Amino acid sequence: MADKSLARTCAKLGIRLVHSAPYRPQGRGKIERFFNTVTSQFLGEITVTDTPMLPGTSPEAGSEVSSLQELNTLFTAWVNMIYHHTVHSSTGQTPLARWEASWEHRTPVSKPLEVIRQAFLWSDTRRVTKTGTVSLHSNTYEVDPLLAGTKVELVYDPFDLDGVITVNNHQGLPAGTAKPLDIGRHVHAKVTNAVKDNDTATNISTGINYLDLVATRHRESMTAAPISFADIHEQNINIRIQPKEESR
Known part of the structure; x- marks a missing residue:
């Protein structure tokens, strides 16, 4: 599954x-x-x-x-x-x-990048209370009072539960945004667990900035201008070696 x-x-x-x-x-x-x-x-x-x-x-x-x-x-x-x-x-x-x-x-x-960003947001279905509020991951949000008693879809960023949460009605149509009322959790529990897993992981490093060297090569391959060997040859021809002044 x-x-x-x-x-x-x-x-x-x-x-x-x-x-x-x-x-x-x-x-x-x-x-x-x-x-x-x-x-x-x-x-x-x-x-x-x-x-x-x-x-x-x-x-x-x-x-x-x-x-x-x-x-x-x-x-x-x-x-x-x-x-x-x-x-x-x-x-x-x-x-x-x-x-x-x-x-x-x-x-x-x-x-488009915006379509991709929207696709990676998470969503959950909640029923709106009589007072026009919904609960999401230990937080309480206020939505349009006209949605009271109906089911809505809440679309949100799991890394930012304080941010904008889009509300869609039971027909999937946009129905405004959810306004934070009581925030007890700022990120999704899965995000918190992922950070804990990362903190407990130990890596044996070679002591060499291998990835930084790779990143530098990548930047150079994307931005470096091609070398004109014809220009270099022409510059070498125009170079004149000046004789040293004789010591008195």
Whole structure:
């Protein structure tokens, strides 16, 4: 059974969620192997810190990460520079080559960033009380009084239960937003548990900023201008060596 949030994301993005057959681990081999590769080659180089990493610093415990943005930057660089170009032992192809070959006679459909962001929000169904309030994860919110006694869908960011929560009526139509009244929990319980799991994890670091080096190579490959060897040759021709003045 898929997690409710995953099922919602796939439905919003038009992704068909395919499950492997029960009691047949062979069907999950590829994704399990990918997770193992990410854990051993990427996460093993990560050290979590509360202090943002300063440019030019070289922490002794590998690549220090203090935010999701930093983690995503390093992961994107690792995927593009290392994982995509490593030949798989079973397929004999790199992941990038195999992916590109699978699109023959097909065209990928790109979604706007806002559509993708909305798809990754979570949602829950609640019944509105007679006083026009709803309860969500130990918090109380106020909605349109006209919704009293009906069921509504609350769409929210699990990392920010204080933020904007969109309300849809029982027909799925927009019905305003939920106003916070009594907030006792600021993030979803699953988010809190994920942070605790991360705090208890221990990584053995090589002492080398491997991922920072990869990220630097990735930035250079995206922004560096091509070298004009013709211009270099022309500059060398125009160089004239001035003779030293004779000492008196």
